[in-house]
């Protein structure tokens with residue numbers, strides 16, 4: 001692990017000071033948590049895979065003009081990112097009913113939605129990340145109306161692009177969660193909204209197109225087993241695997 005100064009530790013990642021001002025190092029742990037931290041475990045190799053998958057997806061998004069915090073991958077578990085001020089809102093984009101959406105609205109899992117639906121949760125662990133509307137977000141100043149317009153339009157572009165990208169490798173993007181941040185560009189002296197955090201099987205629901213088999217964190221949430229194998233399958237289908245091959249991923253091992 002890095003000897004740099006730690007600035008933040010979350011459930012699945014640690015942020016360290018970066019080599020230059022305005023940068024951070026994002027370290028991907030093997031730790032997993034669900035249901036507002038009430039279920040915890042370790043999935044050996046998960047961090048390595050998520051580092052690669054998030055690198056790949058953020059790079060591809062960057063290529064179509066979506067601004068992201070990703071700069072470059074540093075090693076198996078770390079990537080260099082731009083420092084941002086995180087907007088305390090989780091943006092969830094859904095294409096197919098699943099999870100809390102199915103429970104809340106009584107729509108069976110797997111029901112295709114008439115169109116993509118964007119939802120917001122306030123990032124507050126102590127409250128269990130409550131569902132909020134744009135009204136709450138702008139009234140409490142978590143983001144401005146202008147920032148929310150940008151976040152909405154970026155989220156829909158990200159969804160359109162990822163839907164196609166995953167479909168191309170036989171995976172249905174059921175839903176995903178994205179986080180955005182305010183990036184201060186010292187050269188232009190302006191602040192813009194960019195995609196932050198990670199995009200990985202920890203933050204997406206990914207189902208095999210043919211079998212509907214789950215290839216994401218629901219395997220951990222629902223004790224389905226084969227979590228690391230599923231993440232590895234996602235990486236394999238995307239054509240990315242850790243440099244030194246399977247020896248860095250010591251097989252699936254879920255401990256609770």
Ligand code: UDP
Pocket residue numbers: 035090092098099100101129175176177202203204205217
């Ligand atoms: N999600 C996430 N972090 C959260 C909550 C949700 O990454 O704190 C992702 C989750 O993996 C899924 C999507 O957001 O891909 C929608 O999750 P949902 O609201 O259905 O909540 P869940 O059923 O996972 O509790």
